[in-house]
Amino acid sequence: MEYLFASAVGVLTAGGVYLLLRLRSFPVILGLTLLTYAVNLFLFASGRLTLNLPPVLDSGLSGYADPLPQALVLTAIVISFGMTAVVVMMALGAWLITDDDGMNMTGEEAPDRASGPHDASEDRR
Numbered sequence: 001m002e003y004l005f006a007s008a009v010g011v012l013t014a015g016g017v018y019l020l021l022r023l024r025s026f027p028v029i030l031g032l033t034l035l036t037y038a039v040n041l042f043l044f045a046s047g048r049l050t051l052n053l054p055p056v057l058d059s060g061l062s063g064y065a066d067p068l069p070q071a072l073v074l075t076a077i078v079i080s081f082g083m084t085a086v087v088v089m090m091a092l093g094a095w096l097i098t099d100d101d102g103m104n105m106t107g108e109e110a111p112d113r114a115s116g117p118h119d120a121s122e123d124r125r
Contacts, residue, residue: 028103
């Protein structure tokens, strides 16, 4: 089971890094989401994978599941949701201004975009 779990974390991390390196904003958002899933699984696995054990020490049982990684994962889910919402809004704003979701990595402005912000209402007429 540990091998399958570690493989899932590795595949999610590899897919997330691959998508983060794309030059479009939507794949970058998906890559960021995959990386947060990989980190959540890694944090959850840090508390040992146990079955049928209570999250707190009980007098009748010899073991317990560590509740700290579960709390960390819940916190990470909330933070990743907020971060994803911010990145989506930034990408949507950039797309509305430029009508393109590509990221220019050369630092040069495109010739047709050099005139300033694009008014999206002009295209709807």
